[in-house]
Amino acid sequence: MVEDVRIDILVIGAGLAGLRALHTFRAQGFGVQVLEASDEIGGVWNFNRYPGARCDVESFDYSYRFSEELEQEWRWSERYAKQPEILRYINHVADRFDLRRDVSLNTRVRSAVLDPATSRWRIEAEDGRAWSAQRFVMAVGQLSMPKATTYPGQDTFAGQVLYSARWPREPVALEGKRVAIIGTGSSGVQMTPIIAAQAEHLTVFQRTANYSIPAANAPVSDAEDAAVKANYRARREAARNSPSGLGFAPDPRSAAEVDPDERERAFEAAWNRLGFGFALTFKDILLNQAANDIASAFVQRKIGEQIEDPVLREKLVPQGFPFGTRRPSVDGGYFATFNRPNVSLVDISETPIERFTPTGLRTTAGDLPFDVVIYATGFDVFTGSILKIDIVGRDGQTLGDAWAGGPASYLGIGVHGFPNLFFVGGPGSPSLLSNVILSSEEQIDWLAALFDSARQQGVEEIEATEAAQSDWVDHVNARAHETLYMKTPSYYVGAEMPGKPRVFMPYSGGVRGYRRILEKAAAQGYDGFDLRGGEAIRAAS
Template sequence: MSVDVDVIVIGAGLAGLRALYGFRCEGHSTIVLEASDEIGGVWNFNRYPGARCDVESFDYSYRFSEELEQEWRWSERYATQPEILRYINHVADRFDLRRDVKLNTRVRQAQWEEALCAWRIDAEDGRRWIARRLVMAVGQLSTPKDTVYPGQDDYQGRVIYSARWPREPVDLDGKRVAIIGTGSSGVQMTPVIAEQAAHLAVFQRTANYSVPAANAPVSDEEDRAVKAAYRERREKARNSPSGLGFIPDPRSATEVDADERERAFEAAWNRLGFGFSLTYKDILLDEDANAIASEFVCRKIAEQVEDPRTRDKLLPKGFPFGTRRPSVDSGYFKTFNRDNVRLVDIRETPIERFTETGIETTAESMDFDVVIYATGFDVFTGSILKIDLVGTGGRTLSEAWAGGPASHLGIAVHGFPNLFFIGGPGSPSLLSNVIVSSEEQIDWLEALLTYARDHDLDRIEATKQAQADWVAHVNERARETLYLKTPSYYVGAEMPGKPQVFMPYSGGVRGYRRLLEKTAERGYDGFEMTGAGER
């Protein structure tokens, strides 16, 4: 066997395509392997009605090309899935990325070959590549959870998963529709489907906090203003805690005058989306401050719902605001005022089984023409561990992560040389504007791989001590927050049997970038790098 390519990237979403561009610019031959027949990652698969980003379009875009920034015209403040997918395809065409993307290529196994100091990557169809470096860009929200309701195979109606929505139009006019799940996907699709269906039942397990998207068309004036100061906007995003470009009020929410605080909350509610949680510095850090913010959000939700019983069921209870990622909605709560929409609380009346014609709860049997699963994902690790990754000594990553994911900087794992992650556990990922965090990691990886090449260092591995130190640091920062008070996908609670550990890095985009910079300045400490001659 001989080495075929410098770098193989798995995943042709926003992160994978950006990595391809960056590695190619640094002179590293690169191939991207993509399981689908189209590029786009999460924006290729999640085509459900109402799907849109919860980060403003101007910020949910690449910063690597000023020409791209100036030529692309966003139509809405929060772009819809079709528009984001058009953007991704435009980038692929504009920078000639498609020639290095292998579509319809599902990776079965990747195994470290010590003698070659390279990875052997095997696709399910029998094709094989040997690559010096392997980069996982498989996304955090790309493996839907399995559904396990009794009798679900008996159901004779149509079943659709939000994360695998059909490409052809789905006719819901006049249909009886069930949506199971009220996370971001369920919250976004509910108002749209309610306008089409004859009857819609929304099955809710946990009421979550949601804030309005405050979406609007992007005017020509706004477009010109943003593009005239795009560099400054990008730097604000990179130097903010969330990657959203704004800095919280440095005061505690508890010490601000009540009238002033109400005005600040009102302004944030009407403009900042899920950035509402950063109105004050300690909303995610202090229980008293969080309680004030939670009361405001619950009050705003309650104002939108007419029926008292439905209103009470829609109000979040028992966990602090923001410790589950808040949804960003466009009329979700008001939808329950419609005569053709009802809420089914499955904590109160659990689903017992599916029947041939619908769903039976402990209270009643309901018939549906269409059932839509919006039940979420195996987050952070699901897509990574679907591939059989075999490191040194034949140890798999599943074995190494049996007690929860461990990494150095959220980028590399001890025992798996030359394997790197973008947006992996231990990085800011879903606690941030993901595209900002991804570009920071990719820029850093470009520099690392170029440094290693220029110094004839072909083997890069995180040290055991550096990994242990980073895991301890991630846990230490998490304990400073309120995130650990809530069973959420941040701690693996979305999957039965999954290790209950806090997975993302809560130290913020700016803090994380500074740690990456310091690591590079110190000669990439925490990594053991060797050349063939040394071995």
């Protein structure tokens, strides 16, 4: 029998967060092992290779801040980098900092079980290999568990079925083909203009019209690159001290109180530059219904102006929910694509898809022929990638059972009953309401300081207290109810999956506010965590 490999810290996931965790923990002298299910690093940017895949945060900000040398040497080509460029960046970082030697690829984790006698975690892969770790960190991402969407009869379809979140690495020939895209979230919005230019005919199946803001993408000039790099520290600090991690603060006035002409100019400038940051043009767009109505009307008007056909315009302009309460997409000509003669829209709220046929899809209105059907139907967000692993904590309780009523954590980092288990970007943290890479780096640096202090004090077990977890869940919910997010069924509240608990998943208190909470907890000896097995950190702080 092969003995378990003993390690200080085991990290699951070799995406941007997992690789940052590896670099940071290893620099402190910890033994670190990263397990990755794929045969390549990169996380979401390894899997999402669909045409048009692109980040919706500016490249200069969607990058690591831990190395000034890295910042200076890497040259972004566009304001919003495409998937291949981001993946090249991730691979460059892995090579530059010699990260690959501590990453085990093709290693899909099956289970993680706490040993109550030692407070160590036994993590077992599907191939039978196992590790014993003192600290267990999940950096599995929020958008890494695709929905297992299928329709009846799919196995009878003679054409090709593709998933945006598991796009083939080899080129997919779409020229001259009849293509269907099911879903109009970010993936569908991004790929639609690209595929429309290739396909003989493209049909987009939409359930809910969504807001989308122009990316205003452009090449990064040498002058812009030099200007950013000359002032990168200040840019990073501005991002860390902004609500969203995007580096700018909203106008402190209410959108409802500003002079209409001035407000129009502000909206126009934001429309042409800020991407989904448009929601922060004024401080209360996501807080006040009257302010949101004004912003929504502007966006609806701008979308409508791009669509020539009045019937299509009625279907494509979003209605019935506040702007920004579903994460807006950032697009490159999505709405104008429907002016093309080879593009059609099917509203599946009116004519639902019933099944596949050997030649295409059958809706309640009839059969439609296709050569390729693409699912762009999204993910089981926040918890799906965590709960697919059988995680067993104290007294044999599984994390799935502990979260049966919705995810509960302290700071989005630790869970009571599961000592020495930690999340990066977990539910209860800013995650998808922020620049994710910035928020991940904040949490990783905070965890690194916690682990180092625990090592110095001989602390073996770190566990969120029941009281702290309960208070944090209440705080997350209270902040969410100060916003308009609760008015809309979205993945923020678990509405993307049938049967999923309807609770607000991320933390809406902002990047700056969250960081201050982390700093306060650390200054108070990591208040909210029980620290056992040695001199308590609080006594030394």
